[in-house]
Amino acid sequence: MRFLRLGAPGAEIPAVSDGDGTWDLRPLTADIDGAFLAADGLARAEAAARAGDLPPLDPSGLRVGAPIARPQAVVCIGMNYAAHARESGSEPPGDIVVFYKHPNTVVGPYDDILLPPGSTTTDWEVELAVVIGRRARYLDSPEEALAHVAGFAVANDVSEREYQLQRSLGQWSKGKSFETFNPLGPWLVPAAEVGDGSGLGIRSWVNGEPRQDSSTSDLVFGIADIIYRLSRFMVLEPGDLINTGTPEGVGLSGRFPYLGAGDVVEVTIDGLGEQRSVVRPAP
Template sequence: MRFMRLGAVGAELPVVSDGGTTWDLRPLTADIDGAFLAADGLARAEAAARAGTLPVIDAAGLRVGPPIARPQAVICIGMNYAAHARESGSEPPSDIVVFYKHPNTVVGPNDDILLPPGSTTTDWEVELAAVIGTRARYLSSPEEALGHIAGFAVANDVSEREYQLQRSLGQWSKGKSFETFNPLGPWLVPAAEVGDGSGLRIRSTVNGEPRQDSNTSDLIFGVAEIVYRLSQFTALEPGDLINTGTPEGVGLSGRFPYLAAGDEVRLGIDGLGEQASTVRPAP
């Protein structure tokens, strides 16, 4: 099943689809948010759809929004593929590297990426995103952590490298929190259908030219390990979004030009769908 939010910005409707039929979730919930996820909403919604107790809607022509309502936290893991760490000029880390993005960076999978004024170093980063389903604190093991993940989605951890690295004064969030810098979706796919998130091909292109092409099995720290380690120093809440890291093939490598107005960025992960964003100048 594919959970989505369709419609205009700020007025998205929660839906679930099997790839053919799309059902309206409003009889069950006002939105796909933390409260819905914590109340076993994904499983209840799937059961209701299959039982025929939800209304069917025509999704044609509707904008695809981010598949979860604005999370209270967007937690990101840096340098989590060894080859990407090397192309960034760093050794693979011995523990998770953590930074945060403002929740208002999260936009729909096909919404425009707004290029900050004067930016010449804005970069793309396709990532496997995990969404927390139930509160997680001081977990005992990665195996326990898997039970706290609601589902997975495609994310683009867009980064302005000058602000991240030259203007950062030691922290990265300056280059990560510009508006529109986290396209998400198109779908939230339940963890029960994805497993632990390993073994998925992950890729990106810019203007049709290949950039990243890897597999989530190459994560240094797998998703369960990430959630387990995060829970040792922060309480994860339902609806929290975790970007788990990006493979090699970004602009920071020096092998490709950074993004410019008019560029089209396409991302995809096996089983989780594809997104396509156009880069526009920020008004």
């Protein structure tokens, strides 16, 4: 099953689809948010859809929003593919590198990416996103971690490298928190259908030209280990979003030009869908 939100920004309709039909989730919940996820909402919604207890919804002509309502936290893991760490000028880290994005960076998978005024170093980063479904606090081991995952989605951790690196004073979030800098979706796929998140092909293109082509099996820290480590110094709440790192092939490598107005960015992960964003100047 695929969970998604359809409609204009701020007025999205929660929905579930099996690829053939789409059903309205509003008899069960006002939105796909932390409270819904914590109450075993994905399993209840799937059961209701299969039982015919939800009204059908025609998605034709409706904008696809981010598959979860605005999260209270967007937690990101940096340099989590060895080859990307090296193309960034660093060796793979011995522990997770953590930074944050403002929650209002999260937009739909086909929404425009708005180029900050004067930016010449805006970059793409396809990432496997994890959505938390159960509170995770001081977990004892990575083996406990996956039980706290609601599902997975595709994310693009868009980054303005000048603000991230030259103007950051050591804090990456300056280059990560511009509006529209976290396209998410199109779907939230339940963890039961994805497993531990390994073995998934992960790719990106700019203007139809290949950029990134890797596998989530190449993560330095796997999903279970990331959640376990995060839980040792922060409490993860239902609905929180975790971006787990990007593979090599970004503009920062020096092998490709950075994004400019009119560029088209496409990203995909096996089984989780595809995004297509057009880069436009911020008004």
